[in-house]
Amino acid sequence: MDKPTTSGNWLERQRNIVDYSLQGLFRRRTKNSLILVMYVLLIFVVSSVLFITGSLTVELFSTAEELPDITVQKMIGGRQVTIQEYYFKAISEIPGVEDVEPRVWGYFYLEELQANFTIYGMDLTLLEEGDYERIVNWNAARKNLEMQPEFRMIIGEGVSRLLKEIQMEDAFLFFQPNWDAAIPFEIIGTFKSETQLQSNDLMVMQTEGARKVLELKEGDFTDLVVYVPNPEETEMIALKIRRYYPELRTVTRAQIESTYTSAFNWKGGFVLSSMLVVIFAFLVLIWDKASGLSPAEKKEIGIMKAIGWDTEMILAVKFWESFIISIIAAVLGIVLSYFYIYWLHAPGLKEIFIGWSTLYPSFELVPDIDIKFLLLIVTVTVIPYSAMAVFPSWKAAITDTDYILRNN
Amino acid sequence: MDELMLKTVKVTKIYNQGKQNEVIPVRDVSLKVKKGTSVVIKGPSGSGKTTLLSMIGCQIKPTHGEIVVNGKQVSKLPEKFANRHKREHIGFVFQQFHLIPDLSVLDNIMLPLLPFGMRPAERKNRAMKLLTQFDLEKRGRFKVKDLSGGEQQRTAICRSLVNGCSLLLADEPTAHLDGQLTADFLGYMAELKSKGYTILIASHDPAVFEHEMVDRIIEMKGGEILP
Amino acid sequence: MRHSSKLGITLLALLLLVLVAAVDYQHKRREYVENIWMRKSFQRAVGLTDLSITTAARYLRHYSLGDMATPFQDYPASLDHFPAGFVYSPPDFSEFPKPVKFGPLPNLTSN
Numbered sequence: 001m002d003k004p005t006t007s008g009n010w011l012e013r014q015r016n017i018v019d020y021s022l023q024g025l026f027r028r029r030t031k032n033s034l035i036l037v038m039y040v041l042l043i044f045v046v047s048s049v050l051f052i053t054g055s056l057t058v059e060l061f062s063t064a065e066e067l068p069d070i071t072v073q074k075m076i077g078g079r080q081v082t083i084q085e086y087y088f089k090a091i092s093e094i095p096g097v098e099d100v101e102p103r104v105w106g107y108f109y110l111e112e113l114q115a116n117f118t119i120y121g122m123d124l125t126l127l128e129e130g131d132y133e134r135i136v137n138w139n140a141a142r143k144n145l146e147m148q149p150e151f152r153m154i155i156g157e158g159v160s161r162l163l164k165e166i167q168m169e170d171a172f173l174f175f176q177p178n179w180d181a182a183i184p185f186e187i188i189g190t191f192k193s194e195t196q197l198q199s200n201d202l203m204v205m206q207t208e209g210a211r212k213v214l215e216l217k218e219g220d221f222t223d224l225v226v227y228v229p230n231p232e233e234t235e236m237i238a239l240k241i242r243r244y245y246p247e248l249r250t251v252t253r254a255q256i257e258s259t260y261t262s263a264f265n266w267k268g269g270f271v272l273s274s275m276l277v278v279i280f281a282f283l284v285l286i287w288d289k290a291s292g293l294s295p296a297e298k299k300e301i302g303i304m305k306a307i308g309w310d311t312e313m314i315l316a317v318k319f320w321e322s323f324i325i326s327i328i329a330a331v332l333g334i335v336l337s338y339f340y341i342y343w344l345h346a347p348g349l350k351e352i353f354i355g356w357s358t359l360y361p362s363f364e365l366v367p368d369i370d371i372k373f374l375l376l377i378v379t380v381t382v383i384p385y386s387a388m389a390v391f392p393s394w395k396a397a398i399t400d401t402d403y404i405l406r407n408n
Numbered sequence: 409m410d411e412l413m414l415k416t417v418k419v420t421k422i423y424n425q426g427k428q429n430e431v432i433p434v435r436d437v438s439l440k441v442k443k444g445t446s447v448v449i450k451g452p453s454g455s456g457k458t459t460l461l462s463m464i465g466c467q468i469k470p471t472h473g474e475i476v477v478n479g480k481q482v483s484k485l486p487e488k489f490a491n492r493h494k495r496e497h498i499g500f501v502f503q504q505f506h507l508i509p510d511l512s513v514l515d516n517i518m519l520p521l522l523p524f525g526m527r528p529a530e531r532k533n534r535a536m537k538l539l540t541q542f543d544l545e546k547r548g549r550f551k552v553k554d555l556s557g558g559e560q561q562r563t564a565i566c567r568s569l570v571n572g573c574s575l576l577l578a579d580e581p582t583a584h585l586d587g588q589l590t591a592d593f594l595g596y597m598a599e600l601k602s603k604g605y606t607i608l609i610a611s612h613d614p615a616v617f618e619h620e621m622v623d624r625i626i627e628m629k630g631g632e633i634l635p
Numbered sequence: 636m637r638h639s640s641k642l643g644i645t646l647l648a649l650l651l652l653v654l655v656a657a658v659d660y661q662h663k664r665r666e667y668v669e670n671i672w673m674r675k676s677f678q679r680a681v682g683l684t685d686l687s688i689t690t691a692a693r694y695l696r697h698y699s700l701g702d703m704a705t706p707f708q709d710y711p712a713s714l715d716h717f718p719a720g721f722v723y724s725p726p727d728f729s730e731f732p733k734p735v736k737f738g739p740l741p742n743l744t745s746n
Contacts, residue, residue, distance in 0.1 A: 010525065013523065016525060019639050023638055065675070066675050067682065075702060080702050116692075131676045132680055134673070135673045195673055195674055195677040197674075201687045201696070204681060249702065263724055268723065269721045269722065299506075303508060308492070309491070310492075313522075331653065332652075335649070338659075338660075356717060357690040359690045366664065402462070402467065
């Protein structure tokens with residue numbers, strides 16, 4: 001027989017190696033399929049957790065600039081109570097304070113639907129002009145109303161959906177058993193879905209109406225907000241408020257932002273526990289690879305050496321086997337996770353965030369992806385996995401061929 | 409010296425040199441084999457024939473001495489070049505065949521060709537020619553583990569020939585075969601010899617060294633060639 | 636078909652998926668940036684904190700404003716029994732006064 005073309009085209013040789021690796025993968029089909037599925041699952045979980053927490057954090061921070069500078073609460077016995085009028089004057093006289101506004105807000109629990117609404121009292125006419133006007137889907141009826149102001153409210157989408165179920169989408173009746181009569185409210189609009197993540201459970205109404213619903217007596221308020229134009233002075237002013245009135249508690253915007261930063265970070269129970277499980281599972285996967293080859297695989301390496309394969313080629317085959325699985329799994333895991341979170345809106349996962357509430361937003365999140373982080377995930381999984389697969393093969397490849405073939 | 413396919417000069421192999429468990433399976437072996445001839449190395453087990461054959465086949469490196477195959481010095485080659493030489497110029501039929509059981513006959517035969525960077529079609533072509541020559545065309549797609557002993561042996565022979573080598577080495581090829589298969593095997597060897605192959609067989613089977621195709625018999629005992 | 640060709644096709648399909656995701660990402664981000672004024676307007680009008688993800692408990696709905704006691708109800712050893720509490724890290728209580736240090740009492744007259 002004539003001689004074959006010796007040491008042919010490099011590219012063709014690489015293709016042959018890849019062909020052989022793939023053939024090897026298919027030969028051990030069951031095991032490799034399971035490994036692939038597990039690997040995809042692990043990466044999927046990691047990306048999903050990263051994506052959802054990243055997106056929620058972005059949503060939190062998208063409006064953080066507009067938060068009030070200082071929120072003031074009154075505390076008795078370590079718990080929040082209503083705050084009285086006489087604090088305003090004293091606080092507004094602190095130098096550096098531009099404005100102090102009392103707020104009336106709270107929660108209303110609707111037993112029939114087991115839903116907790118957030119009630120917020122403000123001057124509704126403010127929402128009817130400028131930019132604010134465009135964040136509400138106004139109901140047609142608003143033009144011809146002659147009712148008293150306290151009987152109007154604008155609701156969030158979640159509330160609207162819930163009220164539709166009990167056919168109360170135009171007007172809602174507030175009632176508690178200890179009241180004399182129910183208080184009817186006309187629903188004049190719904191906040192648009194772009195604000196959904198913040199407004200979903202809100203009922204924004206005239207302050208007097210809120211007072212009635214929350215049963216707050218005159219002169220009492222839920223809390224105060226203080227506006228300080230110079231950010232450098234905020235901490236000092238907050239400190240002064242607490243010094244003058246030890247029963248008051250202040251929450252500055254910086255503190256709220258710091259809470260936002262740590263809300264979903266890795267120290268949170270959810271992220272930490274899912275990451276630990278994934279890391280552990282992945283270590284098991286790698287250990288399995290590193291702990292050595294089966295006798296059949298060792299023999300195969302011995303045979304390849306005996307018929308003239310270079311050690312590098314044998315290692316290349318083994319490397320490709322693992323590399324192919326890991327790179328496909330990593331990319332697939334990340335892509336599937338993207339579609340799961342941003343197209344399917346994380347069914348199953350969002351329930352963990354929602355807990356027992358009956359009112360929840362649709363989780364239409366804005367994607368926030370740091371490419372560096374994704375590349376990190378891919379690198380940190382693919383490289384150790386491929387390397388661990390090569391190591392035992394290298395050991396086998398440098399062992400005396402005769403020894404391997406005789407003992408396997 | 410163009411006539412010589414193989415020449416060994418005082419080839420010695422020592423395992424665990426200098427230690428208490430020192431073993432010298434091959435000692436000062438010098439021989440010459442002309443092209444196109446078939447030689448049988450005869451000797452009981454432990455006489456060093458397998459080790460000698462492995463050294464000639466570049467599977468093991470000799471401790472002392474020289475091996476020249478087809479005019480090329482192979483005993484002192486670094487591993488990479490020894491591998492290349494093995495891959496390109498030598499065909500080895502192992503005693504236990506050493507085929508990969510999960511692969512098909514065709515894949516096993518084509519295995520030595522992958523390092524050459526040949527296209528699949530070309531590889532298959534070469535393999536099919538050999539299959540036809542050794543009556544294995546119908547078994548091409550079968551997995552080796554599903555074949556009979558004789559078919560496996562023929563596959564092993566095909567694999568050793570696929571690289572177009574001219575020196576064929578066979579280590580105890582008839583050890584697991586019955587009389588008929590032994591006769592078949594020797595028939596194939598005769599055929600190959602008539603096509604110009606140089607054949608070196610290590611065996612203690614009388615059927616082998618008494619066959620007519622054998623040109624020369626070299627006897628080994630205790631690692632040395634008997635005069 | 637050669638195995639390596641099959642692999643090539645698989646990788647191309649994957650790449651296609653990645654591209655679809657990338658295009659979708661750009662689209663969503665653009666939409667978000669265009670509409671961010673709405674979120675900001677809402678926040679300015681209604682100065683409440685946090686997202687309306689869970690309304691199960693008040694301290695979870697507005698956890699940035701929650702006081703220390705509410706997650707633990709009436710006594711310190713009481714456990715958080717809302718499952719959503721597992722997800723959120725506690726708010727920043729850094730302005731709370733530091734623990735009392737026992738030692739000589741300060742001289743009240745010199746102040």
